[in-house]
Amino acid sequence: MSDPQDPQPRSVPSSAGPEEDGGEVGYAVVAEHVRRVMSWYSEQISTEMRSAVPDQQRLRQLAAERLACQDELRALDDAEPEELARIAAEYEERFTQLRRSRP
Template sequence: MHDPASSSPDMPPRSQSSGPAWDPDGGDVGYEMAHEIVGNVIAWYSRQLLLARRSGDEQRLDELKAGRQECVEDQDRLREAGPEEIARIVAVYAARLKELEASEAQPES
């Protein structure tokens, strides 16, 4: 019987953090990590879409829908992407998530 606490030689040990612990200088990133990071951005857009629907802000709603759709398309593209494209998508989406979360913390002027 396999002990889930031990890692196999081909699987890295699981992180105890709640989110992805991606280090841009840390080397290879896999499909799962990329899918999760893009998914986090999609989730951000989904939350914002809900708020825009509640407020009736049609322009914001349209912008958010377009941004979310772009993310969904990139997430779909991951299935066929090679390692370099996956790394590029991860870098773009990690920066995008950081920017989106920072903009959330600051009130709009």
């Protein structure tokens, strides 16, 4: 967990892409990658719910994926630097794939 007495922002070594700054990615950047994917799922849920005949199976899948993102976001505080870097890269790639898969 982050230490409230430690004023230093948490950063990790990165291979996570454009947010790199001197080879490190801040905790906030990692969290933003996860939130961006969560937002995509929320938008898809909203769109599906507004459709004439919502696909209940798709809604359940989207909701489960969004919940998994929420769990991952909560777990970031306890993640080691290498794990944070992996999560950042994973979610950056996931967002790219999601945007390509469905409008």
